Amino acid sequence: MTQEKILVLDFGGQYNQLVARRVRECNVYCEIASYKTPIEKIKEMKLKGIILTGGPNSCYEEGAPTYSKELFELGIPVLGLCYGAQLMSHVLGGKVERAANREYGKTKVYVDGEMAENGLFEGVPAETVVWMSHFDYISKLAPGFKVLAHTDNCPVAAAGMAEKRLYAIQFHPEVLHTEKGKEILFNFVRKICNCSGDWRMDSFVETTVKDIRAKVGNGRVLLALSGGVDSSVAAGLLSRAIGKQLTCVFVDHGLLRKNEGDEVEAVFGPKGKFDLNFIRVNAQQRYYSKLAGVSEPEKKRKIIGEEFIRVFEEEAKKIGAVDFLAQGTIYPDVVESGLGGESAVIKSHHNVGGLPDFVDFKEIIEPLRNLFKDEVRKAGLELGLPENLVFRQPFPGPGLGIRIIGEVTEEKVRIVQDADFIYREEIAKAGLKKLPDQYFAALTNMRSVGVMGDERTYDYAVALRAVNTIDFMTAEAAEIPFEVLQKVMSRIINEVRGVNRVFYDLTSKPPGTIEME
Numbered sequence: 318m319t320q321e322k323i324l325v326l327d328f329g330g331q332y333n334q335l336v337a338r339r340v341r342e343c344n345v346y347c348e349i350a351s352y353k354t355p356i357e358k359i360k361e362m363k364l365k366g367i368i369l370t371g372g373p374n375s376c377y378e379e380g381a382p383t384y385s386k387e388l389f390e391l392g393i394p395v396l397g398l399c400y401g402a403q404l405m406s407h408v409l410g411g412k413v414e415r416a417a418n419r420e421y422g423k424t425k426v427y428v429d430g431e432m433a434e435n436g437l438f439e440g441v442p443a444e445t446v447v448w449m450s451h452f453d454y455i456s457k458l459a460p461g462f463k464v465l466a467h468t469d470n471c472p473v474a475a476a477g478m479a480e481k482r483l484y485a486i487q488f489h490p491e492v493l494h495t496e497k498g499k500e501i502l503f504n505f506v507r508k509i510c511n512c513s514g515d516w517r518m519d520s521f522v523e524t525t526v527k528d529i530r531a532k533v534g535n536g537r538v539l540l541a542l543s544g545g546v547d548s549s550v551a552a553g554l555l556s557r558a559i560g561k562q563l564t565c566v567f568v569d570h571g572l573l574r575k576n577e578g579d580e581v582e583a584v585f586g587p588k589g590k591f592d593l594n595f596i597r598v599n600a601q602q603r604y605y606s607k608l609a610g611v612s613e614p615e616k617k618r619k620i621i622g623e624e625f626i627r628v629f630e631e632e633a634k635k636i637g638a639v640d641f642l643a644q645g646t647i648y649p650d651v652v653e654s655g656l657g658g659e660s661a662v663i664k665s666h667h668n669v670g671g672l673p674d675f676v677d678f679k680e681i682i683e684p685l686r687n688l689f690k691d692e693v694r695k696a697g698l699e700l701g702l703p704e705n706l707v708f709r710q711p712f713p714g715p716g717l718g719i720r721i722i723g724e725v726t727e728e729k730v731r732i733v734q735d736a737d738f739i740y741r742e743e744i745a746k747a748g749l750k751k752l753p754d755q756y757f758a759a760l761t762n763m764r765s766v767g768v769m770g771d772e773r774t775y776d777y778a779v780a781l782r783a784v785n786t787i788d789f790m791t792a793e794a795a796e797i798p799f800e801v802l803q804k805v806m807s808r809i810i811n812e813v814r815g816v817n818r819v820f821y822d823l824t825s826k827p828p829g830t831i832e833m834e
């Protein structure tokens with residue numbers, strides 16, 4: 318596939334993935350790579366442009382991440398952001414120094430110079446607000462550069478050398494606080510780099526289907542389908558490419574949300590519209606008996622994880638050797654595993670790089686490996702997956718097992734499923750301006766006295782959780798209108814046997830976690 322490509326050269330900044338996403342939003346494909354990538358490799362990439370990200374270092378210090386001057390002499394447009402801007406100036410003969418004060422937060426910026434020589438700022442007003450976060454600043458321009466913008470404290474908020482298509486921006490256009498950030502990045506990738514914008518989900522689906530066919534040939538592919546967005550889109554894509562050569566194994570561990578197992582079956586099973594072999598394993602009782610008497614959170618997680626491997630292994634044995642094992646790995650998994658870019662290993666994904674040894678297969682196939690989550694969703698819609706599946710909120714692998722505090726029993730699963738169903742139904746009806754990023758009901762392990770009708774009750778308390786978050790690493794409890802919470806409370810107590818109290822969980826993360834265990 319010959320596609321226009323931008324490289325995001327990562328100097329360890331916290332917004333590296335965001336930069337890449339913004340470029341993709343301009344319909345231009347891009348990849349993140351470490352600043353340690355050798356120049357020969359960069360030359361081979363046939364790039365339309367390069368973006369240098371921010372980073373935590375000072376470029377004039379010994380040992381700070383850097384790049385050779387050659388990078389700026391390839392004839393490829395380069396845009397440096399924050400650290401990347403300073404580095405570009407430093408390497409090309411300008412000067413970077415530590416300022417007396419850090420410039421941080423929303424800052425007014427003044428665009429200088431003629432619009433004509435100023436393509437980067439086309440459509441940006443003479444005064445605009447940007448997001449700044451820097452201590453060092455460019456105190457002297459590199460030869461040939463002109464100032465394109467400044468702030469009250471920073472003489473070079475942006476600089477450029479139009480004839481060589483080299484640009485340096487001190488602020489962060491990728492952050493939404495920068496009012497015209499999208500326009501600036503669009504100007505760079507579409508106008509300065511001359512990208513036509515050939516990265517679209519319909520063409521992604523089309524080319525990936527072709528690639529899968531070429532790779533798989535007559536081979537057989539096995540996919541563990543969880544019903545989550547990533548594995549579902551992978552299933553849709555593979556099904557379109559190779560039909561019945563694909564077998565999906567869906568393990569219903571009895572810890573799914575209400576009706577979820579049937580919903581997955583309705584989409585991918587024999588009555589659905591996808592052409593594939595679908596195997597549903599009803600392993601509910603098996604999980605419940607393994608989990609009986611276990612209340613320690615980590616132990617529960619371990620049992621659920623291991624049992625999945627056992628069940629999948631048994632099914633794989635029945636199927637016999639396959640040629641490919643497919644996985645729904647997506648781009649952030651790849652980057653966060655330290656395989657792309659410069660970001661520290663945030664979490665080690667069991668499904669990136671490491672191959673499971675319990676399935677007899679020759680090769681791994683990861684059709685979504687280059688996509689961000691929002692792109693995975695677009696591909697899902699393109700493939701005709703139902704919206705409720707494509708836009709479904711994150712749901713953890715161990716499922717309701719970590720939303721039931723203490724021992725898991727079939728009865729408790731029923732309670733939390735019913736309560737959660739009501740909660741989601743009422744949130745959907747409430748017509749909130751913005752849905753919380755994740756919301757669910759959990760079951761506390763607490764029972765207390767109540768009265769219903771004339772009878773004394775001694776029942777469980779349900780906790781409602783709703784959080785807003787950007788990256789799921791930190792989160793705030795969402796503000797749900799009181800009358801909505803009241804309605805949910807009253808419905809749960811009336812309709813769900815075994816519950817006589819409902820709490821709303823106000824805890825943020827940290828110190829809490831989003832899930833209960």
Ligand code: XMP
Nearest residue numbers: 711712713714715755789826830831832833
């Ligand atoms: P916590 O509870 O750690 O959750 O604040 C952060 C996000 O991760 C999800 N989560 C998991 N997802 N397997 C998963 O696939 C897990 O074991 C797991 N634990 C938490 C959680 O739903 C939230 O979105």
